[in-house]
Amino acid sequence: MNDTQMAPERVLVAGGAGFLGSHLCRRLLDEGHQVICLDSFLTGKRRNIAPLLDHPDFSVLRHDVINPIRLDIRPTRIYNLACPASPQHYQADPVHTLRTCVEGAFNLLEVARAAGARILQASTSEVYGDPHVHPQPEAYRGNVNILGLRSCYDEGKRCAETLFSDYGRRKHVRVKIARIFNTYGPLMSQSDGRVVSNFIVQALSGRSLTVYGDGSQTRSLCYVDDMIDGLTRMMESDESFRGPVNLGCPHESTVLDIARRIRRLVGADVPVEFRPLPSDDPIQRCPDILLARRHLDWWPRVGLDAGLQKTIAYFAQTVAAAPASPKI
Ligand code: NAD
Numbered sequence: 001m002n003d004t005q006m007a008p009e010r011v012l013v014a015g016g017a018g019f020l021g022s023h024l025c026r027r028l029l030d031e032g033h034q035v036i037c038l039d040s041f042l043t044g045k046r047r048n049i050a051p052l053l054d055h056p057d058f059s060v061l062r063h064d065v066i067n068p069i070r071l072d073i074r075p076t077r078i079y080n081l082a083c084p085a086s087p088q089h090y091q092a093d094p095v096h097t098l099r100t101c102v103e104g105a106f107n108l109l110e111v112a113r114a115a116g117a118r119i120l121q122a123s124t125s126e127v128y129g130d131p132h133v134h135p136q137p138e139a140y141r142g143n144v145n146i147l148g149l150r151s152c153y154d155e156g157k158r159c160a161e162t163l164f165s166d167y168g169r170r171k172h173v174r175v176k177i178a179r180i181f182n183t184y185g186p187l188m189s190q191s192d193g194r195v196v197s198n199f200i201v202q203a204l205s206g207r208s209l210t211v212y213g214d215g216s217q218t219r220s221l222c223y224v225d226d227m228i229d230g231l232t233r234m235m236e237s238d239e240s241f242r243g244p245v246n247l248g249c250p251h252e253s254t255v256l257d258i259a260r261r262i263r264r265l266v267g268a269d270v271p272v273e274f275r276p277l278p279s280d281d282p283i284q285r286c287p288d289i290l291l292a293r294r295h296l297d298w299w300p301r302v303g304l305d306a307g308l309q310k311t312i313a314y315f316a317q318t319v320a321a322a323p324a325s326p327k328i
């Protein structure tokens with residue numbers, strides 16, 4: 001820990017073996033904190049945290065957050081990232097996803113209440129559903145199909161925000177809510193079906209890029225290092241600022257643009273193959289990040305080409321080691 005860093009905290013990272021969670025664990029250890037990674041390993045991978053296992057301040061607890069949580073230590077900070085994030089995974093067992101969002105939030109809030117810890121909820125741009133307001137500010141209440149295939153996740157995350165808000169208001173828990181927009185980078189799963197990992201793995205393997213619909217739907221892609229920076233800034237922000245705060249990149253791209261960009265960066269001469277658009281797939285998504293700029297002095301620093309190049313370099317190694325699953 002250097003002079004500019006804060007005092008060491010005991011940090012519980014639920015979902016710490018996942019894509020964002022493992023980057024967060026590493027960042028917190030680098031800053032001198034003690035980290036407990038709690039994970040059921042539903043979508044998280046042991047290899048994501050393997051380089052951290054020998055660190056004296058790192059420990060792992062295998063646990064499903066839908067069950068009550070008992071810890072030997074009292075954390076001072078809790079990040080709730082425990083939930084599958086890719087549509088393919090959160091739709092595989094929708095009831096468990098909903099329970100993870102709601103009962104998981106409840107169980108972690110109870111730990112925070114008992115320990116007097118600050119707790120941050122990793123919420124999502126999906127709380128806006130298929131938005132009618134563009135770009136989306138935090139005050140927009142969203143357009144979610146409560147009965148759709150994505151609703152186990154969307155409504156679960158909305159309910160979790162309600163729980164956080166009520167624990168803050170009524171039980172005086174120090175809560176923070178961050179709404180994360182599409183994030184990409186090294187350690188993304190090779191086979192969870194997300195757009196960036198799919199296109200990179202397909203391009204590297206010389207296969208066609210699978211664009212769903214006509215590719216005119218938009219997403220705004222944030223590099224993982226920027227996102228981790230935003231999450232830690234939100235956690236340490238002024239106590240009175242509870243959020244929700246949007247964290248994401250305000251530059252929007254169509255899915256077809258993303259496909260062409262990745263094809264160019266990989267240098268692969270592969271065709272685009274159009275496939276049916278999944279139901280309830282949001283047509284436009286882009287964050288308004290005014291609140292993050294104002295309260296956290298945060299905005300994404302890494303440009304899309306630079307971030308994609310780092311991600312391609314990562315996948316170039318993992319694809320060579322383990323060829324892609326035929327599902328994509
Ligand atoms: P991920 O699937 O890679 O990681 C999720 C982690 O949570 C995994 O390690 C998984 O094993 C664990 N987990 C899932 N259910 C659990 C349960 N019931 N009990 C304990 N552990 C459980 O996903 P990610 O991309 O790292 O996303 C992390 C968080 O950020 C999620 O809450 C997600 O909703 C949110 N988020 C991510 C994005 C993104 O673009 N990556 C966007 C919006 C929100």
Ligand code: UDP
Nearest residue numbers: 087193194195196198210211212217255281
């Ligand atoms: N998508 C696509 N081809 C793929 C994977 C995804 O065209 O191989 C599209 C998907 O339909 C969506 C966008 O890319 O419009 C982002 O999908 P992702 O699953 O990464 O995230 P989310 O839909 O949750 O934003």
